[in-house]
Each structure stands twice: as structure tokens, then as C-alpha cells.
Amino acid sequence: MIHKRLVVAGGGAAGFFCAVNAARLCPELEVVLLEKTGKLLSKVKVSGGGRCNVTHAAPGIPYMVKRYPRGQNFVKKAFNHFFVPDTIQWFADRGVALKTEADGRMFPVTDDSQTIIDCLLREADRYRLVIEMQQEVTGLHKMPDGTWEVYLQRGRVLKADFVCIAAGGYAQADKFAWLQQTGHSIATPVPSLFTFNMPKHPITALMGVSVPEAQVKITGTKLQEQGPLLITHWGMSGPAILRLSAWGARELQAMQYQFTALVNWLPQYNEHSLRTAWQELRLAMGGQPLKTKNPFGLPQRLWIFLLQHTGIPEETRWADLPAKEQNRLMKNLVSMEFPVQGKTTFKEEFVTSGGITLSEIEATTMESRLAPNLFFAGEVMDVDGVTGGFNFQHAWTSGWIVASTIAGRCMEV
Structure with missing residues (x-):
């Protein structure tokens, strides 16, 4: 019997990785993934000229963190929980081998981003992920019992025990208004890459x-x-x-x-x-x-x-x-x-610096320090890497940490 629900806002790399891992790690959890557009994993599709630059073959965490203009200390803590070898192994366990190019960038051996997308979609099917397209989250409200109400367009409301915001970077500060209403502050977004x-x-x-x-x-x-x-x-x-x-x-x-x-x-x-x-x-x-x-x-x-x-x-x-x-x-x-x-800027590959202020997020769980059971993953936080697979590694890492944290709490119930 399903007794807990996770709502993930955002069908990009971070949100999708969070959703499929949470569903796998906690079978009793109902996971609902909301994507505001009509496309899932759109950046994955176009990354690396359509080949998908999955991650970077870094010799270690100290090397990796130097590739993030913003968020170095934050990702350093996070990478201790899920790093490049974990990403490689995760995809290998699902039949997707990665290769390393001379500059350290890593791609699927097929040189086709659809390989990564198909792998993630298979996971979604396998663990009965509920995916809803054209569903934009417009607000959040914390209930007295600790659960969340997730407000969508056209007045729809979803109840959730856990919420993960993986909505990507916003180009304009006013787009963060619905998150500021949860008490969070925003590092003003500016274009990067x-x-x-x-x-x-x-x-x-x-x-x-x-x-x-x-x-x-x-x-x-x-x-x-x-x-x-x-x-x-x-x-x-x-x-x-x-x-x-x-x-x-x-x-x-x-x-x-x-x-x-x-x-x-x-x-x-x-x-x-x-x-x-x-x-x-x-x-x-x-x-x-x-x-x-x-x-x-x-x-x-x-x-x-x-x-x-x-x-x-x-x-x-x-x-x-x-x-x-x-x-x-x-x-x-x-x-x-x-x-x-x-x-x-290339619209599909657009990266924004700025987002949720990192001091308000616990790097080892990706949970809000202001609102329990509210989590963040990916580019919505004030973390961004240079080109070369670094932004995707942050997406996989933060998504996985959210999933494992929530799964651990489900098992405690």
C-alpha cells in the first residue's frame, strides 16, 4: 500500500534522476514527476552536439570542484556521496557504457544522447513513475501536519509528503517568486556559458x-x-x-x-x-x-x-x-x-548562474534548511559548472542525494 508521495518539479536531468532513483530505492513511495513543457530531458538531448556529455573523467574531487565558478564548497561535500565513478557505474549497470575523450569529457559509446534518454525512460517504466507533462508548479504551501500542498496552473493542487524542486535555472529573478514565498532567498540569475x-x-x-x-x-x-x-x-x-x-x-x-x-x-x-x-x-x-x-x-x-x-x-x-x-x-x-x-546563448543548452542561496540548503541531503521535506536538485540552486560535463554531474549527484535521503526516511516509517 502506497503511504507516501514525492512530487518532483522538473523533468530535466536532475529531476528525472531523482525521481527514478527514489522510486527504485523506496517501492512504497508514489513518485510524481511534473514537467512544465511538452519535452522531457531536453538538455540531455542536445548536450554535446546531440551526443550527451554525461560527465567528466576527473582524477578526483579536488580537480572537479575547481570547474564550478559558483558552488565549489557545496559540490565538494555533495561529491563525497555520489561522484563520477558512481555515475559511470549507474549507467553501466543498466547497459549503457561510457567512453572518455582526450579532453576528459565522457559520452555514451553510441555517441547518441537518445541512449541516455532511453535508459532513464526504461527506469521510469520499470518503477512505475507517474509523469505529467505541461504541468507547471506555481506555488508551495506547508501544511500544519508537515506535508505539502503543491499548486499547479488552473487551480489544481497536489498533496505531497516530500517535494523536490528541479525546475532548472531561471533567466529572470521574478520567476523565482514562488520559491521565495517558501522563505528562500535567491542569488540573482545571470547568463553563463x-x-x-x-x-x-x-x-x-x-x-x-x-x-x-x-x-x-x-x-x-x-x-x-x-x-x-x-x-x-x-x-x-x-x-x-x-x-x-x-x-x-x-x-x-x-x-x-x-x-x-x-x-x-x-x-x-x-x-x-x-x-x-x-x-x-x-x-x-x-x-x-x-x-x-x-x-x-x-x-x-x-x-x-x-x-x-x-x-x-x-x-x-x-x-x-x-x-x-x-x-x-x-x-x-x-x-x-x-x-x-x-x-x-543557445536556448536549449542555456545555463544560468544564480538560484537558491546555497547557505539555505544542506549539501549532504539537498534538503532546505528552512522547510523540512523540501529538497532541491540541479541548476535551480546557485551552482554552475563550466562546459565539459560538469553541470550534468552536479545534476546526477544532487538528484541521487535527494532520492537516497527520501528513501531513507520512507524506510524509517
Whole structure:
């Protein structure tokens, strides 16, 4: 006989993982999953270009926590309860093997996000999860007996013994109003993981060109990242840019996304070391034209662009390069300035920094410190990671902790 009910608000990675694990760990528990849209697991579907970047092959918790611009101490405590090896094992136990790529990102061996979705849906069927679509939670009310009333659109009310809020990040602070009514405070949401817009900059003509390793700094700040960089038709993207946007989420918003990015296309050099190496290059290349002899391994289209942007005719021989143009080319190679005016976010993969203030949540249970039997999972909390599987690991970890905490209480009854 069912004698307890858990209502989970949000059908994304964190909410779904919480729901299926709670239903499995406590068979007497009725688990109701509410999703406000018509799609389940939509970020899982599009993550990693449709391959689903499930987690990151971190060598340990200390390495992992450094990839969260917000919430490091919080996730450090949480990861002691459910970490990367647990995620790998959980999916392996259900027939889904993961593989590790050179940069540490982990994907299903099928390279298809549907593999992860199908696995989770099978769990939902197996443990008789009640899933209701187009059901948005609009309010919560704590009853005198300790249970909850969950208010939905069109006046519907659900009774619940436990509530888990896994509604994702909200772009606007006012969307958190229904959670603030429970007494919780909100760290103002700002966008994270966005690309840099460089309208009308000639480099956008190189859209599709990617550089395996570049260093990007934001002038006037301490923000700096290194990694793959992708030139797009609107500006720049790729892991180096996305990581920079995550660490600088609040600073860059304060600048209204108007700033100067300095790109070092050759991060193994600075201006001084490049100047030293240049003399040997000139001697070695001698009478060869610059356009055909690119000694740095840069994409050819980018190399030609840098020559043109510096004002060097492509046929110029290395030995004939005037000092003024040589100095300008070196500067463009290691500290080229790009004015940024605005950002672009991918709606489906949108990540927000901000959310429920972490001091109001117990990291080892994910339970509200203000309202017993109210739990949080995933991005609704003020935790966000850089790109590379870190946000999903936080989703699996927080979802699992909620499920195991509630299951433990069900067994006590």
C-alpha cells in the first residue's frame, strides 16, 4: 500500500534522476514527476552536439570542484556521496557504457544522447513513475501536519509528503517568486556559458575555422582561459570562450557585455619569447613567401587573415619583412584585440548562474534548511559548472542525494 508521495518539479536531468532513483530505492513511495513543457530531458538531448556529455573523467574531487565558478564548497561535500565513478557505474549497470575523450569529457559509446534518454525512460517504466507533462508548479504551501500542498496552473493542487524542486535555472529573478514565498532567498540569475559577439569584425568571415589551443583574456580583469576556440559568423565560441563566460558571468554582465578580448593564437609564446624565436624563423624561412610558410601550425585561412589584417602582402618573403610590420604581426599573433559587443546563448543548452542561496540548503541531503521535506536538485540552486560535463554531474549527484535521503526516511516509517 502506497503511504507516501514525492512530487518532483522538473523533468530535466536532475529531476528525472531523482525521481527514478527514489522510486527504485523506496517501492512504497508514489513518485510524481511534473514537467512544465511538452519535452522531457531536453538538455540531455542536445548536450554535446546531440551526443550527451554525461560527465567528466576527473582524477578526483579536488580537480572537479575547481570547474564550478559558483558552488565549489557545496559540490565538494555533495561529491563525497555520489561522484563520477558512481555515475559511470549507474549507467553501466543498466547497459549503457561510457567512453572518455582526450579532453576528459565522457559520452555514451553510441555517441547518441537518445541512449541516455532511453535508459532513464526504461527506469521510469520499470518503477512505475507517474509523469505529467505541461504541468507547471506555481506555488508551495506547508501544511500544519508537515506535508505539502503543491499548486499547479488552473487551480489544481497536489498533496505531497516530500517535494523536490528541479525546475532548472531561471533567466529572470521574478520567476523565482514562488520559491521565495517558501522563505528562500535567491542569488540573482545571470547568463553563463555564452559566446562572444563581434558584429562586423572581419574575422567572422572565417566562420567554421577552429584553433585547437588559444588563450583568451578580458582586458581590465583577471579573467583568462585557454583551450579550443571556434570562429563563428557572429564572433567567437568554443570551450575557451564558454569557460571564460562562466567564470566571468557576473563581471561581464556588469560590463553589459561590452569589453575587449585579447586572443593569443600561440599560447606557447608571449611577445618576448616569440621575438626571440622570430630571428631563427627568419633565417630558416629566408626567401620563402610568408603565405606558403606558416611555421606555427595555425589554420591556413587564419594565417592568411592575420597577414592581411597586419597589412602584409601575402607574397612578402620572410627575409624581406619590414620591422614595423613584423612587430605588428607578432602582436597580432600573441595579443590580438577584439571588441566584444554582446553575447549569444543557445536556448536549449542555456545555463544560468544564480538560484537558491546555497547557505539555505544542506549539501549532504539537498534538503532546505528552512522547510523540512523540501529538497532541491540541479541548476535551480546557485551552482554552475563550466562546459565539459560538469553541470550534468552536479545534476546526477544532487538528484541521487535527494532520492537516497527520501528513501531513507520512507524506510524509517
